[in-house]
Amino acid sequence: MMEWKNTADVVIIGGGIIGVSTAYYLALNGVKDIVLIEKGTICGGSTGRCGAGIRAQWGTEMNCRLGIAALDIFEQLDQELGMSVGLNQGGYLLVAYNEKELETLRKGMELQNSLGIKSRQINLQEARGICPGLAADDAVGFFFHGRDGHADPFLTTFAYLEAAKRLGVTCHRHTTCTGILVENNVVRGVETDRGTLHAPVVINCAGAYAQFIARMAGIEIPNWAERHEIMITEPVAPGVCPCMLMSFSGNYYIQQRPHGSIICGMSPAGHPEDFENKSTWQFIEEMSKTLVRLLPRTRGIRIARQWSGMYDMTPDAQPIIGETDVKNFYHSTGYSGHGFMLAPVAGKILAQHITGKKPDIDFSMLDYRRFARGEHIRESNVV
Structure with a gap:
């Protein structure tokens, strides 16, 4: 243990891909004394449990800009970080089942094409x-973009971590944040179960727990944690589903990994909050039916395992990035199941902002105060 x-100059709360990438880009921008704290293990939360998709096919301009910028970074990340991130670009194939969804x-x-995304x-x-x-x-x-795909969440997070170190x-x-130090409405550091860390800048990258961290500083954000389940099959011959097959009305995503296993998931009914990340037989039953219906060749293959993870949801399924009403206390959270795919650009633009540089993408509209103003940025392309 270190x-x-x-x-410290900056304390980052959360050791998932958002926290680790933010630490890396802050260091790359010249910040010298950065401490990242994680209550468990690195990549042990939502990042390590995600479906690991990466796409630029979105329904809002902000997400399109973030998505294609993240793809640009992912495509050269092996070289930049000096480690493989397991990038595989088989594309995303989106399926529409009704005329409204088709439109x-x-x-x-059309929006994507106007921004240079060749869907x-x-x-x-x-x-x-x-x-x-x-x-x-x-x-x-059907709609397709060939540069979309997936990467390995563990390889990517640890590549960022080693480069940051x-x-x-x-x-x-194994260091839990127990409080945020605030004096005269300015952040002064954090309290942890190992002691106090004084710092002039604190960044909340706690994912599904971000609303609790925010509350420690007297900040309320309308986030909630939502359990999503995933299953993966035994390895089978390649070519069954080399792209990410996804439908929003059909409520599924399915993709064959390079080693042959097929990974798939769907959104749950309601908004189940379950920090124990339990799994249900109902999900296995429904997901298996969907898999066999869409890909009849999968009939009879065995399920290797199932698991669940937490989405850190916001009311408009778009993230919260930026400073709070407590000076120098920042959020980077609420990615609503898309933190892994957006992490490279999210970490980069927040680091640019904090270090006084002009961010590559203006993210001011992702301010958490938008919800109080009633300015929701509705994203339709979400499972």
């Missing part, structure tokens, strides 16, 4: 060329 010290996705494609509408025959064996005769349309970042695992 030696404890009670001062929504078509408008999204396109395709027919069923073309969709089957991308995803062999696809049985989606009841679908009314080489730049001088200190990481304390």
